[in-house]
Amino acid sequence: ILNVEQSPQSLHVQEGDSTNFTCSFPSSNFYALHWYRWETAKSPEALFVMTLNGDEKKKGRISATLNTKEGYSYLYIKGSQPEDSATYLCAFVKDSGAGSYQLTFGKGTKLSVIP
Amino acid sequence: DVKVTQSSRYLVKRTGEKVFLECVQDMDHENMFWYRQDPGLGLRLIYFSYDVKMKEKGDIPEGYSVSREKKERFSLILESASTNQTSMYLCASSPPTGTGAKNIQYFGAGTRLSVL
Numbered sequence: 001i002l003n004v005e006q007s008p009q010s011l012h013v014q015e016g017d018s019t020n021f022t023c024s025f026p027s028s029n030f031y032a033l034h035w036y037r038w039e040t041a042k043s044p045e046a047l048f049v050m051t052l053n054g055d056e057k058k059k060g061r062i063s064a065t066l067n068t069k070e071g072y073s074y075l076y077i078k079g080s081q082p083e084d085s086a087t088y089l090c091a092f093v094k095d096s097g098a099g100s101y102q103l104t105f106g107k108g109t110k111l112s113v114i115p
Numbered sequence: 116d117v118k119v120t121q122s123s124r125y126l127v128k129r130t131g132e133k134v135f136l137e138c139v140q141d142m143d144h145e146n147m148f149w150y151r152q153d154p155g156l157g158l159r160l161i162y163f164s165y166d167v168k169m170k171e172k173g174d175i176p177e178g179y180s181v182s183r184e185k186k187e188r189f190s191l192i193l194e195s196a197s198t199n200q201t202s203m204y205l206c207a208s209s210p211p212t213g214t215g216a217k218n219i220q221y222f223g224a225g226t227r228l229s230v231l
Contacts, residue, residue: 001174032218043119043222044205089158093218102173103220105150107157 002026004092006106013080014114020076021109023090027071031095034103035064035075039086047075047088080113087111118142121206121223128230134193136226138206146209147189148173148220149181151202158205164189165211196230203227 005024013019025033032051038044048057053068061078077084087110091103122137140147148163150173160173164183178200182190189208193200204227207220 034219036220041224043224044220045222046219049219091220102160102163103148103218104160105158107155 002092002094002104004090004104004106006088006090006109008109009107010110010112012112012114015081017080017113018076018078019080019111020074021088021111023073023075023106025071025073025090025092025104026094027069029095030068030071030092032093033066033068033073034091034093035073036089036091037086038089038108044089075109077111080111082113082115085111085113119206119208119221119223121204121226123226124224126226126228128193128196128228130197130230132193132196132230134196134228134230136191136193136204136206136228138189138191138208138223139187140189140206140208140221141187142208142210142221143186144208144221145186145211146218147183148207148209149179149189149191150205150207151175152205152225153202161191196228198230201228201230 035047036044048064050066055066057064063076066073087108089108091105119140146165149161150158152158162181164170170181180192203225205225206223209220
């Protein structure tokens with residue numbers, strides 16, 4: 001079983017604060033790294049799919065970076081809003097050669113934004 | 116819009132019952148997945164399927180089986196439910212590898228199963 005770690009496990013921030021969290025994954029056999037947002041009572045939704053070392057992706061106030069050589073990705077939220085409250089999951093996709101179907105998820109970072 | 120539908124949001128069953136969790140996707144995706152989510156453990160893969168009638172074990176297949184008779188439908192079966200199978204179950208689908216989607220997954224809303 002692959003080791004995908006996320007930190008911190010949870011955090012509380014004030015509205016307007018910027019924050020970031022980390023996903024670490026195996027640095028070998030890399031195919032892709034995904035970030036998902038999972039709001040309470042909703043389905044997890046993909047935020048970013050990252051494939052190249054040095055990739056930076058941005059969607060509004062949320063951005064992510066990728067370092068495949070050292071095996072980590074950061075997710076940044078600028079000016080947090082209450083609607084950003086959710087669990088953020090990263091998922092590692094291993095290059096298995098024949099076709100990579102399987103995602104290995106981290107345990108998630110639960111973000112609570114206090115108004 | 117992409118849609119993955121799970122048949123029940125909440126389900127209560129008794130120990131020893133046979134339980135079927137159904138999942139349907141309308142995106143013509145080849146790949147479908149069943150996960151369970153438990154506090155402190157994250158999403159863990161139970162089974163997946165990359166084609167009709169094909170199935171592969173995930174990380175925690177014990178106590179479960181699956182059925183994929185049609186492309187759009189993937190069923191998770193608990194042959195004899197036990198209390199340690201009380202959990203949130205999530206279904207997902209993804210387009211085939213090589214389409215540029217890099218295995219992005221689309222999830223259902225989840226079924227919260229309680230086994231008493």
